[in-house]
Amino acid sequence: MTTKRDYYEILGIQKNASPEDVKKAYRSMALKFHPDRVSSGEKKEAEEKFKEISEAYAVLVDPQKRKLYDAYGHAGIDSRFSEQDIFRGADFSNIFEDLGFGSIFDNFFQDIGFDFFGGSTRKGGRSRRAHRGRDLEVRVDLSLEEVAEGVEKTVSFNKSEICKSCKGSGQASGSKKITCPVCKGSGVIYSSAGFIRMGQTCLECKGQGQIITKPCPNCRGDGLERGKKTLTVKIPVGIRSGSSLRVRGEGDESQGGSGDLYVTVRVKSHSVFRREENNLIHETTISLVSAVLGAELEVPTLGGKVKMNIPAGTQSGTVFRLKGKGITDIHTQKKGDEFIKVDVEIPKKLSSKEKALFEELAKLRGQSASSQSFTDKIKNAFK
Ligand SMILES: [Zn+2]
Ligand SMILES: [Zn+2]
Structure with a gap:
C-alpha cells in the first residue's frame, strides 16, 4: 500500500486557496503532465502524476469533498467515495476545452481505467x-x-x-461462435492514410473477434433485454x-x-419551514400588544405545535431558538435547532377608541400626539 500525498501539496497551493486558485494550479500542472505532451519514455510516470493531480483537483474543487478532506484527511474521502465518485461532479471538460484538448482528455482517462460518467471501467490495456x-x-x-x-x-x-x-450468451440453441471473417479475429480493422496506420473497432463483431451463427431471437444477439x-x-x-x-x-x-x-x-x-444546514427557520408575526406586554405563542415544530413565551418588550426581528427541534445530521446524528423569527405587526388602522388610547400613551411618555400633518411639519421647518 502506498501512502497518499497531501492534496494541497500535490497542487502546490495553500490550505486557504480559493476555488479559482485550485483551478489555476491544476490547469498549469495538467499542461505539464498531460501524457500526450511528454515523450514515450516518460509516459508511464506522467500518467501517474496526471492521475494524482486530477484526483487532488476533483476533491479540492468540490466544496463538500474539500470540507471532508480538511476535517478528516484522506480517510474522510476514501471512506465515503469510490474512485469513480471522487471524480463525479468535478468539471474537467471546461478546463481542458480552454487548453484545446477536450477529447484527448476523455480518451486518456478511459485508458487508465477511469470513467466518471459511469460507464465501463477497464483495467490494463485493451481487453x-x-x-x-x-x-x-x-x-x-x-x-x-x-x-x-x-x-x-x-x-x-x-x-x-x-x-x-439465452442467459446472456446472445445465441439461439444450436448456434456456434466462429472467428469473425472481417477482422480475422483481431476485433480491429486497420486503414492507412499516408504513413499513419489507424485502427478502428470491427463493426461486424463489435470488436469481439467472434461472431454468432444463430443469434438469440429475443435479444438479437446482444444477450441483453x-x-x-x-x-x-x-x-x-x-x-x-x-x-x-x-x-x-x-x-x-x-x-x-x-x-x-x-x-x-x-x-x-415546505409551507412553514425553511431548512438551513440542519436548522429550521420559521417566520411569524405578533401583535404590537403582544410585543409590548409579552405573550404565549403557539409555534409549529416538525413534531407538532408547541407553546413559546414571548417576553415583554420583544423587538421586531428577534429570533428565538428551540433547541434540538431541527433536523438530525445525516453523518453525526446531532440535532439541529429551530429558529423562530418574530416580526411585530404595527396596526395600519385604529378605531377611534384605540387612537385615543395611543394618544393618551403618547402624552404619558412625554410626546405630543402629532395632530400636525406631515406637510404642516415640513412647512414649519422651512419658515
Ligand atoms: Zn437472448
Ligand atoms: Zn470482426
Missing part, C-alpha cells in the same frame, strides 16, 4: 472483456417531514437485463436535497457486471 453495465439515476421527491423521520421509497425504472432466453425494475430504497434521516444514494449493482446489467443505481433526492419546499 476484450465485456463492459460493466451503465449506472442509472432515478429521482425521488421527499417532504421535509420525510427527511426528518427517514422513509422508505419505492422507485421504478427501466434497465437492461441479461436476456432470459429491456426490463422494468421496482425497488424499495431506505432514505436516511437528514438527507440533503440534491444528494444521491448509491444502490450497488442495480444499474444496467451486462455480461461484464451490473452498474449502480443512483437515487437522487429532491426535497420539496
